[in-house]
Structure formats: structure tokens, C-alpha cells
Amino acid sequence: MKTAAAYIRVSTGEQTEFSPESQLKAIRKYAKEHDMILPEEFIYTDEGISGRKAEKRPAFQQMIGTAKLKPRPFDVILLCKFSRFARNREDSIVYKSMLRKQCGIDVISVSEQIGEDKTSILIEALIEAMDEYYSLNLAEEVKRGMMEKFSRGGVVSQPPFGYSMKDGIFSPDNNAETVRMIFNDYLSGMGTRAIARKLNELGLCTTKGHNFENRTVEYILTNPVYIGKLRRSKNGREPSDRFHQSEENTIIIDGSHTPIIDSDTFERVQEKVALTKKHYPKYSRQAPVEFMLKGLVRCSNCGATLTMQARNNGLQCHNYSRGACKVSHFIKLEKLNSLITDKIKSDFENDFFDVEIKITSQDNDNHNQNIASAVAREEKKLQRIHEAYEAGIDTLDEYKERKEKIQSAIDRLKKQIKADIPEKSNAELLKDKVNECMEFIDSSESSENLKNNMLRSFIEKIIFVRRSGTVEIYYRV
Numbered sequence: 001m002k003t004a005a006a007y008i009r010v011s012t013g014e015q016t017e018f019s020p021e022s023q024l025k026a027i028r029k030y031a032k033e034h035d036m037i038l039p040e041e042f043i044y045t046d047e048g049i050s051g052r053k054a055e056k057r058p059a060f061q062q063m064i065g066t067a068k069l070k071p072r073p074f075d076v077i078l079l080c081k082f083s084r085f086a087r088n089r090e091d092s093i094v095y096k097s098m099l100r101k102q103c104g105i106d107v108i109s110v111s112e113q114i115g116e117d118k119t120s121i122l123i124e125a126l127i128e129a130m131d132e133y134y135s136l137n138l139a140e141e142v143k144r145g146m147m148e149k150f151s152r153g154g155v156v157s158q159p160p161f162g163y164s165m166k167d168g169i170f171s172p173d174n175n176a177e178t179v180r181m182i183f184n185d186y187l188s189g190m191g192t193r194a195i196a197r198k199l200n201e202l203g204l205c206t207t208k209g210h211n212f213e214n215r216t217v218e219y220i221l222t223n224p225v226y227i228g229k230l231r232r233s234k235n236g237r238e239p240s241d242r243f244h245q246s247e248e249n250t251i252i253i254d255g256s257h258t259p260i261i262d263s264d265t266f267e268r269v270q271e272k273v274a275l276t277k278k279h280y281p282k283y284s285r286q287a288p289v290e291f292m293l294k295g296l297v298r299c300s301n302c303g304a305t306l307t308m309q310a311r312n313n314g315l316q317c318h319n320y321s322r323g324a325c326k327v328s329h330f331i332k333l334e335k336l337n338s339l340i341t342d343k344i345k346s347d348f349e350n351d352f353f354d355v356e357i358k359i360t361s362q363d364n365d366n367h368n369q370n371i372a373s374a375v376a377r378e379e380k381k382l383q384r385i386h387e388a389y390e391a392g393i394d395t396l397d398e399y400k401e402r403k404e405k406i407q408s409a410i411d412r413l414k415k416q417i418k419a420d421i422p423e424k425s426n427a428e429l430l431k432d433k434v435n436e437c438m439e440f441i442d443s444s445e446s447s448e449n450l451k452n453n454m455l456r457s458f459i460e461k462i463i464f465v466r467r468s469g470t471v472e473i474y475y476r477v
Contacts, residue, residue: 001035001036001037002034002035002036002037002074002075002076003036003037003038003039003042003073003074003075004031004036004037004038004042004074004075004076004077004078005038005042005043005044005063005066005067005073005074005076005077005078006024006027006031006038006042006043006044006077006078006079007044007045007059007060007063007077007078007079007084007085008020008023008024008027008043008044008045008046008080008084009045009046009047009057009059009060009084009085010023010046010047010048011048020045020047022080023080023084024043026080026110026111027078027079027080027110029110030078030108030110031078036076036078038078042063042066042073042074044059044060044062044063045059046058046059046060063077064095064098064099067099067103067105068102068103072103072104072105074105075104075105075106076105076106076107076108077099077105077106077107077108078108078110079107079108079109079110080109080110080111081109081111081112082109082112085107085109154168155168155169155170155230155255155257157232158207159207160207160220160223160225160226161175161178161179161206161207161220162175162176162178162179162220162226162260163176163225163257163260169255169256169257170225170255170257170258171257171258172258172260175204176260178199178204179220179226179260179261180260180261182195182199182217182220182221183221183226183261183265183266183269184265185198186217186221186269186272187265187268187269187272191214192214192215192217192218192221192323193214193217193320193321193322193323194323195212195214195217195323196211196212196213196214196216196217196322196323196324197323197326199212199217200212200323200324200326201326211324212323212324213322213323213324214321214322214323215322217323218273221269221273222269222270222273224252224266225255225257226259226260226261226266227259227261227262227263227266228254228255228257228258228259229252229253229254229255230252230253230254230255231250231251231252232250232251233250233251290447290448290449290452291308291333291448291452292337292441292448292451292452292455293306293315293333293336293337293340293452293455293462294308294448294452295452296452296455296456296459296461296462297315297336297340297461297462297463297464297471298461298462298463298464299317299318299319299320299325299327299329299463299464299466300327300329300463300464300465300466300467300472301317301325301326301327301329301466302317302319302320302324302325302327304317304318304319304320304324304325305317305318306318306329306331306464307321308333309321309330313332313333313334314330314331314332314333314336315329315330315331315333315336315464316328316329316330317329327466328466329464329466331464331466336464336471339469339470339471340462340471340473341438341441341442343471343473344434344438344473345438347473347475348431348434348435371413371414371416371457373453374413374450374453374454375410375413375414377449377450378406378409378410378413378450379410381406382403382406382407382410385399385402385403385406386399386403405445409440409445409446409450412439412440415436416433416436430458430475433457433458434458437454437455437457437458438454440454441454441455458475458476459473459474459475459476460474460475460476461474462474
């Protein structure tokens with residue numbers, strides 16, 4: 001007697017023919033007729049989820065993970081139709097092949113019996129191709145229908161902040177006055193970040209229940225829905241153009257809902273937004289900034305990472321920059337670098353440990369892996385300076401000088417690679433590691449990226465306490 005698993009998927013609640021209940025009923029009937037056991041724990045259901053992408057179906061991924069266990073937990077996977085397994089031929093081929101070849105598990109459609117001869121391969125492929133065509137065609141038809149409804153002034157999206165849905169159209173709700181406040185505050189001189197912070201302090205949330213951020217406020221300020229218009233991208237939802245900045249891809253028509261903002265106020269806001277963007281253009285900083293503390297320092301108020309503020313050469317809480325944190329944690333980068341290096345040296349000079357620190361072989365592996373990555377980067381530098389010499393960019397003396405410095409760094413790094421954990425106390429092990437790494441951190445010849453890797457090898461995170469101007473360092477070994 002075989003053990004079976006069942007996979008059930010339905011995209012929408014309107015698919016009564018393929019409701020979870022009807023699919024399970026058909027699968028149970030097939031299992032009983034073919035002398036199979038179907039345990040409850042092997043029934044996997046994804047409701048309201050498209051079959052276009054397997055990675056977005058949690059129950060499907062759970063089923064695949066269970067199928068890989070040893071010994072094999074079930075012998076077959078039963079489906080109502082092959083279209084329930086996947087609407088994408090690539091996913092279907094990959095997962096079916098893996099299940100059959102690696103796990104010895106067959107995938108069976110209880111309503112599409114295709115036999116076991118070699119002709120069945122063609123029939124199954126044809127069924128899958130038809131399913132994928134149906135899915136793609138349905139998506140196009142839905143998009144076309146929504147665009148047609150939109151062109152007639154119909155609503156094809158969820159109501160934005162300040163509106164609710166009533167009789168098929170947007171209707172101003174209790175947040176309409178908040179929208180007016182946002183526009184008035186912006187015209188009176190408040191920035192989007194300050195407005196977001198004000199809204200959060202008032203206990204207000206977005207339509208999705210999230211805190212306000214500067215980009216959320218900007219989206220409200222630039223949305224023509226508030227002057228009685230409807231806006232839509234020609235190709236439907238465009239995540240890459242959230243603010244509809246592409247004029248050729250954006251359609252704006254008159255809606256039938258009541259405006260919240262008058263046209264004059266809206267136009268003055270657009271002029272101010274455009275002027276701000278002109279002074280602070282998007283992507284004005286082309287290359288990412290590398291610095292020693294990148295990704296390590298966190299805000300003591302909200303826990304977010306402190307990120308570089310290019311204009312002020314300092315770090316600021318990422319959430320504060322977006323208006324989602326109430327407490328500024330700005331600090332000059334040079335000052336924070338000095339504060340942290342002094343703290344590290346002080347901790348280890350004074351033997352601050354008052355508890356035993358645990359260390360495992362995995363910790364040693366992670367350390368060696370970090371060192372190996374740093375060595376690989378230094379070796380790439382060697383290759384680049386050699387290429388520069390070959391191309392005539394560097395002189396022989398320049399090449400020799402740079403090569404000697406890089407080779408010296410590589411030699412020092414390789415000395416840190418440990419084959420086994422020495423017989424020392426955990427505190428001594430950590431202290432040795434810190435002393436080795438501080439040689440690189442204190443050296444002006446080390447790159448910021450290398451210093452960052454050295455810190456990461458023994459620091460879990462750093463909390464910057466703005467009120468006291470101190471740091472808390474969480475070490476690891």
C-alpha cells in the first residue's frame with residue numbers, strides 16, 4: 001500500500017470548480033480507489049495564490065522540503081489537475097524531475113490520466129503548455145479589462161489614504177482632513193520626513209497599517225487622486241515607477257469622486273516637489289560609500305542601522321532619515337570611528353570579561369572563512385596592479401611598492417588562519433583575535449572594506465546611545 005501526499009491550490013475564492021474542498025474530495029476518492037493512504041499531515045494547501053511562481057507558494061515549498069527527507073515520507077503526490085501543480089512549464093519540469101529522479105516520488109493528476117508509456121510524456125507536456133498559455137492569456141485579458149474599465153472612469157485599485165470605497169467609487173473618509181494637513185504643512189515649510197514623524201506621533205497609520213515614511217508622504221503629495229483624478233500605468237502596476245514619473249507610460253483621467261485638495265494647492269505642491277528634486281536629484285551619489293563601520297552600528301531607539309549621510313560626512317539612523325524614528329542619532333563618522341576603536345582597546349586592555357565566553361568549531365570556521373575572503377580580495381588587488389603595470393599605467397617602481405604592501409597584508413592575514421582551536425580560554429582567544437585585527441584597523445594602508453571585515457570577524461553589533469554619546473559593543477568569537 002502506497003502513502004500519498006495531496007497538493008491543493010486555488011487562486012481566488014471565485015474558482016468554485018477548483019475549491020479546496022472539491023479538489024480534496026476528488027483526491028481522496030482516487031486514493032481510496034487505488035489503495036493509497038492519505039495522512040492528514042501530508043495534505044498541503046495554498047489558497048489565493050497564483051501558480052506562476054513556485055517560490056511564492058509556502059505550502060508547495062513545505063511539501064518539496066518534506067519530500068526530500070530520508071526515509072521517503074510518501075510515494076506519490078496527488079493533484080486534482082496538473083495546472084494545480086504549476087502554471088509555469090519551467091517550474092513544472094524542474095520540480096517533477098527532481099521528485100522523480102532524486103526522491104522516487106511520482107506526481108499524478110487524478111482527473112488527467114495519461115498512462116505510463118512514452119507517449120504520455122508528450123501528452124503531459126501538451127497539458128502543461130496549455131495550462132501556461134491559459135494563465136498568460138488570462139492575465140492579459142484581466143489587464144485589458146481593467147484598462148477598459150479605467151478608461152471609462154471606473155475604479156480599478158484600492159482606495160488611497162483619505163478615501164474609502166462607497167458604491168464603487170472613492171469617498172472621503174475620516175483621514176481626509178489629515179490629507180489636507182499634509183499638503184498645508186508641506187507648503188508651510190515642513191519636509192516630508194518631518195511630516196511623517198508628526199503623523200507617526202499622532203498615532204496614524206497608512207492604509208496598510210504601516211508607519212509613515214518620507215516616501216509615503218511624497219506619494220500622497222504627488223497623487224492627483226486628491227484633486228478628483230485617476231492615474232494608472234499603461235502596462236498596469238509598475239513597481240519600478242511607483243511615483244509615475246514616466247509621463248509616456250502614465251494615463252491620468254477625470255474621476256467621479258469628490259476631491260479633497262483644490263487644484264491650486266496641488267499645483268503649488270508639485271512645483272515645490274519638483275524644485276526639491278532639482279536641488280537633491282535621485283542617484284546623485286553614483287557609487288556606494290565604503291566605510292569601516294558599514295552595517296555594524298545600530299540606533300539605540302529603534303534598532304535600525306546607521307547609514308552614511310553623504311552631505312554631512314556622518315551617520316544617521318536609517319529609520320530617522322525616512323521619518324520612522326523619533327530620535328536623531330547623527331554623529332560624525334570620524335568621531336564615531338575614534339569612539340569605537342578606543343572602546344575596543346579599553347575593553348581588552350582592562351580584561352573586562354566577567355563571564356565565560358562560549359566558543360565552537362563553527363566560530364573558528366567562520367573566522368577562517370572571513371580571513372579567506374579578505375585574502376581573496378587582496379589577491380585580486382595584486383592582479384589589478386599587475387595589469388596596470390602591463391598596460392603601462394604604473395611604473396616598475398610604483399608596481400613594486402604597491403605589490404610589497406599588498407603581499408605584506410596577505411601574509412599577515414594568512415597567519416591568522418587556524419587549523420584547530422588553540423587550548424586557551426575563550427577570553428584569551430577573543431583577545432588574540434582582536435589584537436591581530438586591530439593591526440589592520442589602525443593601519444592607514446588598509447582599505448575601509450578590509451577594516452569592516454576585520455571588525456565583523458569579532459563584533460556582532462554596536463549600539464550607539466545618542467543620549468549619553470557612548471557605544472555598546474557586542475563581541476563574538
